[in-house]
Amino acid sequence: MATTSIEKEDAIHPGKPVVVDRYNLGARINHWITAVSLILLALSGLAFFHPSLFFLTGLFGGGQSARVLHPWIGVVLFFSFAGLFIRFWRANLPEQSDREWLAHANDAIAGNEEKLPEAGRYNPIQKFNFWCMSLLIIALILTGLAIWDQYFYEWTTIPQKRVAVLVHSLAAVLLICIWIVHVYAVIWARGTLRAMTRGSVTGGWAWRHHRRWLKELAERRRFKKPATPAE
């Protein structure tokens, strides 16, 4: 059970404060490629989604180039996210304790984390986001291919394309919503962002949000050289 919530790169640097490695460089690059792709996709996609946002194609050098770029960025996103998926799917598998955690969702939203069961590497909301993202990205890539007329026109019928384009836009909307939640959560839970910039969090952050993860790391003696104060 517990083994799943630890990744290879996770390690504790004793010190004051304690610093915990959460994401190695590869994971961070992978994440940011995904993030940038997603933002570009959202911007270009929204430009096609509603006329009032068509001006956003200007960011891509115009409508034609936005149309050309969007699906390619989609491909980048897909593979990039696939990388993240491979890295993190185990840590995002649901656990028995998640039920209990979710039963106290109000406390989670209110920030009363002490009332919650200890979370592993990811809490259930994060897991939910992860799986939503995964499913939506699969839906987007599949429907995206169906409407990528330049290369795949022959693969689907027009009625299928119509469904595809509708599903694609709804999936994109949902994905953007999930993304908003994700970004907000990062901002709300202070100290989170450094996990994806520096790759590490403070021990306090881990204690507060992912105590079980921290405990397990400690339990297994996953220690590295002490963090230098400068860090």
Add this chain to the structure above:
Amino acid sequence: MTNSWTDIRNTDLVVIMGGNAAEAHPCGFKWVTEAKANRGAKLIVVDPRFTRSASVADFYAPIRQGTDIAFLLGVINYCIQNDKIQWDYVKAFTNASYVVREGFAYKDGLFTGYDENKRDYDRSSWEYEIAPDGFAVVDETLQNPRCVWNLLKAHVATYTPEMVERICGTPKDKFLKVAEMIAECSSPTKTMTSMYALGWTQHSKGSQNIRAMAMLQLILGNIGVRGGGMNALRGHSNIQGLTDIGLMSNLIPGYLNIPVEREADFTTYMSSRTFKPLRPNQTSYWQNYRKFFVSFQKSMWGDAATPQNDFAYDYLPKLDVPSYDVLRYFEMMHQGRVTGYFCQGFNPLLAFPNRQKITESLSKLKWLVTMDPLETETSRFWENHGEYNNVDPASIQTEVIQLPSTCFAEDEGALVNSGRWLQWHWAGGSPPGEAKHDTWIMAQIHLRLRALYEKEGGAFPDPILNLTWNYHDRNEPTPEELAKELNGYAVETLYDPADPAKIVLEKGKQVVNFSVLRDDGTTACGCWIYSGCFNEAGNNMARRDNTDPDETGAYPNWSFSWPLNRRILYNRASADLQGNPWDPSRKLIAWDGTKWSGYDVPDIAPNAPPDVVGPFIMNQEGVSRLFARGLMREGPFPVHYEPFEAPIANVVAPNIRGNPVARIFQGDVAQFATSEEFPYAATSYRLTEHFHYWTKHNVVNATLQPEFFVEISEQLAAEKGIAHGSWVRVWSKRGEVKAKAVVTKRIKPLICDGKPVHVVGIPLHWGFTGKARKGWGPNSLTPFVGDANIETPEYKAFLVNIEPTTAPATV
């Protein structure tokens, strides 16, 4: 066409048989759709294939190719049996009442006088009984058993609906429906038009196909009336003009004849061309033959044509055979008896039957000159194109000179449409590269040959050295100059014979029309039937007044229609014996008690009384001929003969193969197949997307119909295991082609004489040059035999076999 394209709007019934007007003449076919939409006219299509014409027809009946005569004689029989005859017309305007001489008979498919060895008839019994006064004997009561009507009745009695079904494969009920619809047009107020083309001519008895329909039209009273007529839809833009101007072995412009060897001098020549009327008071317009002939000679050789030398009669070649038509000539070429050949805008390698023979023939030439705006297969017959033209260039010793000529857009002049309108056109584009006008090329050939004869002398140079050549620029005669020669002019000042002081026309002026031509050498006229096209009033061919009084479809002031701007031939026949129109709503001309007038130029002297002078002025009888006398080589009535390659034996004359008088060359007989080896009845045709072998050079048309195919029924496809759109091999005794298979419901097997007959349709537009995909045409397969009268090859009915195959190797 006896009528014009625009006249078709006046019809009540259109019969498309022996043609596919919608597909081959779409814009002319417009007038069929107009007649349908505006007059409620009906359209019948009779064809082996359900064509695009059939797609808009009110009634379609299938027929086996090469059996049209049986069908048409069946309809005539139906009309006679059911008394659907326009009697007044038949009695007054046809030779129904003429009594045929004793000794004439028909039995077992042959008329009297047949000589099997010569494959020809002694036609002397096919004549009227002539009374001591020199006129033909007639029996207006039609009681005489030897009168034409009774002979006809007996002749067509064989062709019952059951017999038609047996021969043609047309189900009896469908035949009867067609016969019934046609028979309705025997009413004087209903007309039918016949639109036919190469589906009738391209048979070994093509002329008789047409005659059979002409006879039917006469019985129904449909010749000479608005919305009626026999309308040959000519294939090419100026094939009418080239025929009129007589670019044929045996013709002089205006349907005069080149002398034959036994006509040793002009007097002998003229002795058989007096055209004495066979009935009192008849016009027999050919009595003017001598005037036209002499005027032609004057236009050719001017001052060198004098009364003393019989107007240079000897300058003309004299024929030892009826004609040196292309079939005969390629046969000669094949025998190595030809040195050089010119092809001006013509592609015989693809256009003539039995391509293998054509290739061999061209390979035996010393030289070949082609003149064309486009690449042709003929000019590259020596070039290897893999399976598509499998020849060895090194072994072909023919020198080929290819001359680039201009196309329509770059030249000026007149083209004659199917309705005999001479329409002038103007040049609008610059020729590509060094391409030159045909007139320049022909002038250059003449001038250089002439210069050689002037300098070196040689074989009989007189006709070359004396050829009239008084053009402003000797190197390139202008279209106007040439048109004026065709119209004719006064060589000397013409005086009125009744009043020698009165000048009719001054020397050098254009004649008003052929009525002023003379036989004494004082007039010149290149082509008498065109006379009037460019007279002192100017270039009448360039007229562009499209008014049409009372919307008759005549357009009398648009261009010029030969003869004399007449729009409907035999228009006198549109009125009854009192001179009143048969159908007042379709008046054409009428007699007002003193003269004829109306919407068209009368076909008869304007003051010729209606009850005296017959409408068919070119015939000695003054009436039309249901009985053709000796003018057709097969006989005075059509008879059903099978094609030389037929899927069944001739039901009415089982011992006769093909047309008994069609000319066949010995080498070709061995290449005629039987239905045992080659069971399927093939036919060739045009598609609407293409024009012969030209449009495969046109990227647009190539796109619209890119690749050679054959059409077969679903049943034949199933029998042979041929998949839709797959490759098939089609072969005859003369060659093979590979094509894509179009499997269609539009072709269905026919039951003929109890046996299923499968039709294989082979369109003709592909070759090895141009933009379209490389392919073959039907002429790799077609037999080398022609019609008995005019030698048109039998492209429309032959036998093949078919099997699935693989794609040809690409080259």
Add this chain to the structure above:
Amino acid sequence: MNMELSRRGFLKAAGVGVAGTTLGAFGFTELEAAQAAAVRPFKLTNTMETRNTCPYCSVACGIIMYSKGDLRKGETAEIIHIEGDADHPTNRGTLCPKGAALRSFVNAETRLKYPMIRKPGSDKFERVSWDQALDRIARLMKEDRDANFIATNEAGVPINRWTTVGFLAASATTNETAWLTYKVVRSTGIVAFDNQARV
């Protein structure tokens, strides 16, 4: 109803020239100079019109050729468009799929541009000048005519027949070309003279 069109009566006799057209008849009484923001610019503006006849079948539809450049002014003229002549009584402006694509015939890649000769046994055409080609033809003709012309038959009757050279005439040339061809060919005594009428 379409047949009720084009009752314009007498038209100018000339077949060529720039024609003004009354747009008023089609509803736009006031022409505007407004910038066409959308529609493609009308491509026939400032072209020369020349009346001609479709060279394919014998319906002989009237056509109008639109060219850049005017032959009558001695300019080079390039045909940029061809369509049916609405004033023509037979076709009323309509054209079949061949006629409607005439421009692509005029400008076809496989139009011939230069005289060519293929020598015996050769596998290619070689370009020659017109003079070379025509002199060669005249010489070949004369050689054979002098050798094979039959002036009289056995009975001594002049028959003046030349059977060893034949001439196959076109089917789409003008009457005037046909007549000149007739004159030139007949004057030589060629009897193997034929045309497309037969096939």
Add this chain to the structure above:
Amino acid sequence: MEPSPRTATSNPPVAASATAANLTERDLVRRSASTVPPPARQLEPVAKLIDVSKCIGCKACQSACVEWNDTKPALETNTGIYENPHDLTPDMFTLMRFSEWENPQTGNLEWLIRKDGCMHCEDPGCLKACPAPGAIVQYSNGIVDFIHENCIGCGYCIKGCPFNIPRISKVDHTAYKCTLCSDRVAVGQGPACAKACPTHAITFGTKEDMKKLADSRIEDLKSRGFENAGLYDPPGVGGTHVMYVLHHNDKPAIYSGLPEDPKVSPVVNAWKGMAKYVGFAAMGLAAAAGMLHSAFAGPNRVTREDEEKAEDLVKEKI
């Protein structure tokens, strides 16, 4: 109402003064992904009437269309059918479609030939679907036209069209279809196909006139035994500016799949309607929820105590 051009009764003008275009921005009634002011004038609606019963399938319309529009459709092969090119393409705006139908009532073969191409819907699905402002416009006379400078090549028009008409060019990646020869109509001419059509199976004029003409054609067809002859002017798309006279108007599908009751697909309507609102609402709500949460709950900070707890834990285990 301003009268509109009719079927060309004259030849195209060539003088510069006579060829100013008369379809301008101010004649637009709809513009994709944007709004237009009400047009200054209302042109009389035009229509092309295709009388299938007069059509001989000669493809003159295709030929004239290619020549007028200077397109270059590719040379294909024969696949056992008469359709060439095999489908509409960015270079072939109109196509004759052939179907061989055996009439079960009469037993007769009927070769039904339909000229396919843009129907110029009154309620154009392509325009509705188009995301690019001004790439698809509709003029007050009913012509629906693609403006290539504005087209982004996304292919949404293909999804919007109930008739499967627009095609995206592989060359310039913009959508192409029949323009109803807007450039010709703008100077008082009919479309090139209508001008060329040998049998006048294609006619062009005011929609009202074309309906009258259709009535007379239907009457003629009924007199010839086609009881179900009728006009195809489908109301599901608000009527069309290209209409058919069909001998069997009760069975449009036999004409190479002409839609029975075409309308802009509900999926497309959902996509271009509901989805937009729902989508914006959802994204807005998500953002708003975040803001509200942040306002009420404040940031979730790691405390000193948390850090110490962590340090303690680590010390304990080392």
